[in-house]
Amino acid sequence: MTMIDSALAASPSPVPSEIFSLLALLAISIVVLLILRYYLPLRTTPAFLLVPVFFALWLPASMVLLVPIDLASSAMVDDDAATARGIWLEPRALRVSWRITYWLTFSLTWFILPILAEYSDSGYREPKDKLMDSLRANAQYYAIVFGSGALGLVYVLISYGHFSESLKSTVMALAYCWGLVLAIYLMGHGLVAIPRRLLRNANISGRLRRIQSQAPRVYEQMEDAEMNLEDLEMQVSELSRRKVGSAKDYQDWIEELVDMTNLPESQPPRTTSLIRGSGDNDARALPTVITEKYMADLTRRLVRAKHARSRYTNEWNLLLRDAVKTQAILDSAASKKLDLGAPSPHAGFWHKLHIFTPYTRFLFHYHIAPYLRIALGTLLAAASVCIVWSEIVKGLLPNLSVIRYSVVHHWVGANGQVGFAGQVIAALWMVYMCAAALTSITEVKVWRGRALVRRNTAPESAFWYASQVARLSVPLSYNFMTFLGGIYRDTAFYAFLGSLINMTPLGKWFDYLFPAVILLPVLAALFGLYSKIGRVLGFGADVIDDDDLGESASAYGTGTWREGRDLIERELNGTSAAIRGRRAEAAARIAGGNRSSTTPILSIPRRAGGGGPSTPLAASPNTRPQANTSARRAAANTSSSTEPEDENFFEALGHRFKNTIDTIDTPKWMQDIGQGIKKPKWMAGGGDDTGSGSGSGSRLQRPTGPGRGNSDVRRWFGGSEGRIRL
Template structure:
C-alpha cells in the first residue's frame, strides 16, 4: 500500500478538533452578542451555521492546497484529506452558505422584524418584503440564463455555472470594496491608538455624536411608549378586539422617571387612529422593537465610550506617579484592564510602554501585509511572478512544489487577514442603516443580516485568494474543480476575477485620503470616520460638537450629574459612577481642567447645546495659533473683569466725625450728635 493511499489518521483528528474549536468559538461569539437562553432555536441555529461554515472555509482552503499538491512518492508533508472528503466538505459548505445567504436569513430577518403576533402574518410579511429583492435577482438570472442557453446550450451544468457566477460576482464586488477599506483602516487604527493622548481626543470628539443619538433614541422610544399608553387607556371600539396584543406591547419597556414637560409634548404628538387594525398594531410593534434596540445600542456604545475615556485618562494621569490603577467599572475597555495579578507599577509600564510599542509593531506588520495584498492583486494578471502572496505560500513560481505545513500556515494567515479586513470594512462603513451588534442585546434582524453578510463575503474572498497563487497549483485544487471551473464557464465569470480586483485601489485611496469625509461635507453623507474628519476640521474643539464638549459630557457622566444618569438608565443593569478614591485619583487632573456644569443641565437634541466655556488649559493653548490665543485672552479678560466699587451704586457714606459711629452709617440723630461731639443714647443729647 502506498503512502498516499493510507488513511490520514493524524490529519483527520486535527480536522475534527479544528472544527470543534471553531464551533466553540462561534458559540462564545454568539453568547457575546445574543442571550442564548432567550433566543429561539429558529434564530440561533441559522446564525450559528452562517458563522461556523465561513470559518471552516478558512480551514478548508489550506487543507485543499496540500491535498491536491501532495507527492505520491515522498508522501504528504502537511495536513491533508482524501479528495472525496474535501469535495464533500466543499459541497456542504458552499450550498449551505448559498441557501442561508440568499433565502433563509433574509426571510428570517424580516420574519423577526415583522411585528405581527401570529406566525402566518409574520411569514406573509417576510415574503412580501423580500419579494422585490428576489424579483430583481430572478430577472437578472432569467436574462443570464437566456444568454448562456444561446451560447452553450440549455443544460444543467450551464444553469449551475450561471447561478454560481452571479452569486460570486455580487459577493466579489462587495468584498473588494470592504476589504480595500479594511486594509487601510486596520494599520491606521493601530498607529493612532498607540498615541494615548490622541486616542483620548478622538473618544472625546466622538462623544457628542453618540450622546445626541442616544438622546434622540430615548425621545423616540418615549413617544412610542406614550402612544402605547393611549392605546391601553382605550377600552371600547376596535381596541377591544386586540386587547391582549395591546397589553403585551409594554413588555420589555424600562420604567423611567417621568418628565412632565416632555410627556405633555409626546401626548400631543402621539396620535392614535380611531379604528385600530392589525396592520397598524404590527407597524407600531415593529417601530417599538426597533426603538428599544436602538436605545440599547446607543446606551451600550455610550457606556463603552465613557469607560474607555476613564481608562485612557487614568493611563495619562499615571505618568506623574508611575502607578496605574483603573476605576472600578463592571465593563472594562480591554481584557488586561481587569487583571488583578499586576501591581500598579507593572500595570503602568504595560499600558504606557509595552502595549503602545506592540501596537506600533503590529501596525507596521499589518501595513506590510496590506501592501503585499494590494501588490499581488494588481500584478497577478500582468506579472504573476511578482505576486508576494504566491511566493510566500508556494516558494517557487516556475515549478510549484507540494504545499507543506508552513505553506498552509502562511495561506491561513493571509486568508484570515483578508477576511478580517473585509469585516472591519463592514463595521466602519456607515451605509447599513440602523443595524448594529450590541453586547447581549443584538436585535434579531441585525444578527441575521450580519451573519448573512459574513457568509456572503467568505467564499468570494477564498476564491480570490486562490487566484493569487500559481495557475498549476490553483487548477489542481478541489475548490477550483468545484467552483472555479463553473465560474470560468460563463463570460460573466471568466476573467472577471483577474481584472476587477484592480479596482481595489478605489476604496484604498478613498480611505487613505479621507474621501468619505469630503463627500460628507459636500453631500451631507457620513460614510466612515466622521470623528476623524471633525478633528481635522476643528482641531481646537470649540463650537457645537467639538471634543471640548465631549470632554465635558464625559466628565459630567462620570461625576453622576450627566443627563444620562437620570431616567434613561432605569430598568436595566448598569454601572453607576463611583466617587471612590480610585475614580477621583484617575480623574484628578481631568476634573481640575473641566468646567463646572449645572446638575439639571441636559441636552435633549442637537439644538439644545449650551455655550461652551472659554477656559483654556496649557495643553489647549499649544494647539492654537497666535490670533486665536490673543482673541481668547481678550475675551477672557473682558468676561472676568469686575465692576469698580465706586460704580456699583453703593450709598454715599458720611465721615466718621459726622456720624459718630464705627462703621460710618448715618441715622436720624447722627448729624446732630456729631456736631455736638456727643454720642446717640436712646434719643437723648449729652452736653
C-alpha cells in the same frame, strides 16, 4: 514546521490529517459559540435564531481551514500521497466538503437568513402572520435577484450554447460576482482602517482626544434614541386608555405592549414628552380605527427603538470606559503607578485576571503597549500593501505576487507544493482579509441602524450580520486562491466553482480585472473621501470615520473634543443622574398641574424625526448636559420662525444665509471695542473724566446695559444684542 512536514510526508495515510482536521473544526466550533455568547444570551435566545447564525459563522470559518488543506492536497507530485506535505485529504472527501459548505452557505445567504431576519423583525403576533409578512418584505428582493439571474442565464445560453450546466453555473457565477463586489469594497476599506487605527492609538494623548471628539455625537444619538422610545411609549400609553371601539379587539396585544414599555397606569407622563410642542402631540396621535397592520407597525417600531436605545447606551458606556482608562494611563506618568479600579461584575475572564502590579501595569500600558501597537500596525500595513499589490498583478503578472511566494515554499520542477508552514501562512492571510472586510461592515453606519451589542443584539441584526459573513466567505476564499498562480487550478475548489466562473469570457475577465478596483476604496479610506462625500451629499456624521474625528470634528458640526471632555466629566461626576431625578420631579409637578401646557422648562435635545427644537434654560444647573453642536445651535436660533412650505429656491437660499450668519458668535476682540475708550471732555459736557464718559451733560445719549459702556460700535451694525448683522 519542517519536522511536521517530514512526519506528514512519511505517512501515506490521511488518518492523521483527518484527526487534525476534526480537532481544528472542534476548536472553530468553540470559538463560534464564544462569539455567539458574547453578543447573544444563549439561554433565552430561541433555537431558530441560534442554529442558523451558528452555521452562518461556522461554515465561513471552516473555509479558512478547508482552503489550505485543498492547496496541499492538490499539489501532490504525480498524485502520490507519500509526497504530500502538510495536512491533506482525499479528493473525494474534498469534493464532498466543498459541496456541503458551498450550498449550505448559499442557502443561508440567499434564502434562510433573509426570511428569518424579516420574520424576527415583524410586529405580528402569530407565526403564520410573521411568515407572510416576511415573504412580502422579501418579495422585491427576490424579484431583483431572479431578474438578474434571468438576464445572466440568457447571456450564458448565448455564449456557452448548452443547457445542462447553464442554470447552475449562472446562479453560482452571479452569486460570486455580487459577493466579490461587496467583498472588494469592504476589504479595501478595512485594509487601511485596521493598521491606521493601531498606529494612531499608539499615541495616548491623541487617542484620548479622539475619544472626546466622538462623545458629542454618541451622546446626541443616545438622547435621540431615548426620545424616540419615549414617544412610542407615550403612544402605547395613550392606546392603553382607549377601551372602546376598534381598540377593544386588540386588548391582549395592547397589554403586551404596555408590559414591554414598563409604564404602569399610575406613572406620570415623561418629562421630555410633556414639555414638547404640539407637533409632537400630533406625532403621538392615534388613528381613529385601530387595525392589525397599525398594531404590527407599532410593535416593530417599539422593539427597534428599545434595541436602538440599548445600542447607543452601550456605545456611550464603552466610550466612558475607554476615556477613563486612557485618562488614567496619562495621569500615571507622574506617580509611575496605574490603578484601573475594580473590574465590572459583568466583565470577562481576562478583565478580571490580575497579573500586573500597579508599577508593571504602568510600564506595560504607558511604555510597552504603544510600541506593540506600532509594531503590529506596521506589520499589518505591510500585509495590506502585499494584498493590494497581489490583487493588481495577479491577472497580468502572477509571478510578481508576494502572497504566492509566502505560501508556496517547495518546488518540484515547475510544480509547487504547499507544506504545513505554507498552510498556516495561508490561513493567516485569509483571516486578515476576512477581518478587514468584516470590520468595515461594523464601522459603516448606513445599515438601517443595525449594530452588534454585547449580550443584547437584536435578532434581526444578528441575522443580517451573519448573512453578510456568509456572503463574503466564498468570494474572499476563491479570490485568495487566485493569488497563488497556476497552482490553484488543480484544486477541488476550482473544479467546483472556478471552472464555472471562467466558463464565459465575461466571467474570466471579471474575476481577473475587477479586484484591481480595490484601489478605489483604499484611496478613499486613506485620504478620508468618505466623510467629504458624505458631507456634500448631506449624510452628516453617519459616514464620518471615527478615526478622523479628532482632526475634523470641530469643523463639521459633530462637536469638539472640549465639548466631549465636558460631557464625559459631567457624566462621571454624577451630574446626569441628578438631572434625571430632577426631571422626574418636574414631571410629577407638571402632571399634577396643567398637563396641556407646552412651555419649555428643561433643555431637551432635538430629535432626528424633525420634532420641535428645544429652548434651553439659561444658566440652569438642572439641565442635562448636551452636545453643543452647530446643528443644535442652528436649531435653537431658528425655533422662533418657520419656513413657508411653498418658498422658492432663492427664498430658501436667503433663509440659509441668514441662519448661518445668525449663528456666528461675536469675536471677543470686537465685543471689547468701545468698552475702555474715554470720551473727550468737550463731548462729556463737564469735567467728568470717568472711564465710560457717562456724565449727565453728555450730548450723545446711548443705551447702557450691565457690563457695557455707553459707546457700543455694534449698534452701528444693527443692534446691541451681541451679534453683528450684515
